[in-house]
Amino acid sequence: MSLKKYFPSLAILTLFIITGCSDPVEKPKPSSLSPVEAQVETLALSVVPVQIELAGTLQAVEHATISSRVAGQVVKLPVKTGSQVKKGDLLAKISAAEINARLRQAEIQLDQAQRNLARESALLEVNASTRERVKTLKEQVQTSEAAFREAQTILGYTLIKAPFAGTITEKLIEVGDLASSGTPLFKLENGTALEVVIQVPEAQSHSLNLASRLPVTVPAAGLTLDAQVREISPTVDPASRTTQIKLMLPAVPELRSGQFARVALVDGRATTLMVNSSALRQNGQMQQVFVAEQGTARMRLVRTGAVVDGRIEILSGLQAGDQIVIDVIEQLQDGQPLKVMTDGSAE
Numbered sequence: 001m002s003l004k005k006y007f008p009s010l011a012i013l014t015l016f017i018i019t020g021c022s023d024p025v026e027k028p029k030p031s032s033l034s035p036v037e038a039q040v041e042t043l044a045l046s047v048v049p050v051q052i053e054l055a056g057t058l059q060a061v062e063h064a065t066i067s068s069r070v071a072g073q074v075v076k077l078p079v080k081t082g083s084q085v086k087k088g089d090l091l092a093k094i095s096a097a098e099i100n101a102r103l104r105q106a107e108i109q110l111d112q113a114q115r116n117l118a119r120e121s122a123l124l125e126v127n128a129s130t131r132e133r134v135k136t137l138k139e140q141v142q143t144s145e146a147a148f149r150e151a152q153t154i155l156g157y158t159l160i161k162a163p164f165a166g167t168i169t170e171k172l173i174e175v176g177d178l179a180s181s182g183t184p185l186f187k188l189e190n191g192t193a194l195e196v197v198i199q200v201p202e203a204q205s206h207s208l209n210l211a212s213r214l215p216v217t218v219p220a221a222g223l224t225l226d227a228q229v230r231e232i233s234p235t236v237d238p239a240s241r242t243t244q245i246k247l248m249l250p251a252v253p254e255l256r257s258g259q260f261a262r263v264a265l266v267d268g269r270a271t272t273l274m275v276n277s278s279a280l281r282q283n284g285q286m287q288q289v290f291v292a293e294q295g296t297a298r299m300r301l302v303r304t305g306a307v308v309d310g311r312i313e314i315l316s317g318l319q320a321g322d323q324i325v326i327d328v329i330e331q332l333q334d335g336q337p338l339k340v341m342t343d344g345s346a347e
Contacts, residue, residue, distance in 0.1 A: 035337040040292050040323045046274040048308050049266045056198035056261040058218070058249070060189035061230075062164055063257075068179040069157040070094060079186075081171045085162040091186055094179055096158040103151035110144035117141050166190035169257070189257055194249045195230055196261045199242035204265055208232065214247060217262045221254035227263075272305070273314040279326045280304065280312055290332050292323040292340055299334040 076093035079085060117137040123129035170187035173179060196216055200208065212229045227247035236243050247263065249255060280302075281288045287304055290297045302317030318324070323340070325332065 033333060033336040035339050036297075036328055036332060037339045037341055038290075038292070038297070038325045038332070039327050039341045041276060041279075041326050043273055043275060043314070043318055043320055043322045043324050045271050045320055046311075047269055047271050048274060048306070048313070050270045051264045051306065052204070052267045054198045054200060054263045054265060056196040056216070056247075056263050058194050058196050058255060058257055058259045058261055060166070060191055060257050061193040061195050061248070062166065062190035064163060064188050065184050066091065066160060066163070066186040066188055068094060068160065068183045068185055069181060070096075070099065070154060071180045072096060072098075072158060072178070074173055074175055074177050074179055077171075077173070077175045079168050079171070081168055083168045084166075085168065085188070086165045087162055089162045090159060091162055091168075092160040092173065092179075094158040094160070096155055099151070099155045099158060103148070103155050106144065106148040106151040110141070110148045113137065113141040113144040160185060162188060164188070164190055191257055192251060194251075194255050194257060195246045196227060196249060196263065197244065197246050198263050199237070199240060200245050200265065202236045202241050202243055204267060205232070205236075205243040205245065208245060215264045216247060216249065217264075218255060218259055219262070220256075220259050221252070223252060223254060225249060225252070273318060273320065274308065274311040275314055275318070275324055276326045277307070277310050277312050279324050279329065281329045288329075289318065290325040290329055290334075291318070292325055292338050295338055295340070297325060297332045297334065297336045297338050299332075 072094035074092055075095050076090075079089075079091050085091065117134070117140070120129045120134050120137050124131065124134050166188045167190075168186055169189050171185075172187075173183075173185050179185065208229055210229050210232065213226050214229070215224055216227045217224045227249050229245060230248040231246040233244040275289065279289050281290075287302050289300050289302055291300055292298075300317050303315045305313035305315045307313070325338070
């Protein structure tokens with residue numbers, strides 16, 4: 001069979017296919033949304049400070065763990081956790097029977113030494129004794145006086161008193177407990193002056209001095225405060241490679257010892273894209289902005305970073321030169337016509 005019979009059919013089929021594939025492309029329909037007047041800003045690179053946040057803890061500037069200096073049974077305990085005390089107030093009393101006996105013995109020995117010295121001094125005046133004998137007795141009196149003062153001091157250790165005014169934050173004993181020398185009894189803090197303690201990486205610690213001031217945020221109190229460096233450790237912890245730094249906090253009633261704090265520390269400067277916070281719309285877990293493109297609002301999903309002075313860092317989703325809508329974003333829809341406002345007039 002000759003192929004010439006099929007040429008007309010193939011030509012017709014080819015023409016049909018070409019005709020079917022060359023349908024006219026539909027033109028986009030004009031938007032049915034009403035135009036909205038909007039202000040825009042041109043996105044540009046900005047130089048901003050780079051900050052790191054360090055975790056810290058609030059503590060009282062004046063705090064102490066009070067321990068016993070003598071062994072004995074606790075017989076009196078007039079305070080409890082939370083008690084407010086003044087300097088010199090009695091916190092606890094320890095049984096002192098043995099110490100009282102030692103004090104009485106030292107007192108008797110001192111009295112005897114003084115009598116012997118008085119007798120020999122009288123005999124020396126009538127040449128019935130020697131100067132060497134009187135000198136020896138004087139030294140015995142001095143030794144007895146020292147022993148008596150020592151016994152008095154040890155007896156004073158049985159009365160545990162507050163070294164400064166403050167609050168009992170922890171009571172570690174009860175009446176009847178046996179306290180040994182060095183046993184912690186109380187924790188005392190003066191909560192009127194607080195500081196925040198942070199561990200600063202050694203690379204950043206060199207830029208700080210006693211005149212430095214850093215912003216401190218205390219989330220539990222809902223406060224952001226300006227704190228001055230009070231103390232800088234002269235050494236670096238070899239395990240963590242950090243330096244301990246203490247910052248003095250202003251007196252604020254909402255602050256408590258032990259609260260968590262965040263301290264912002266500038267760690268150089270960087271170039272990044274920053275946009276006005278009013279341009280950002282939060283839609284569930286998504287962050288959106290609108291870009292003006294040829295008189296139309298186009299929605300873009302973005303990823304944000306740090307916030308600096310009311311402006312938000314854009315990590316992805318936009319580029320320098322984009323025209324960002326900075327108002328009326330709550331009423332905008334993707335594809336809505338825009339009347340861009342420039343110096344109060346619409347374009």
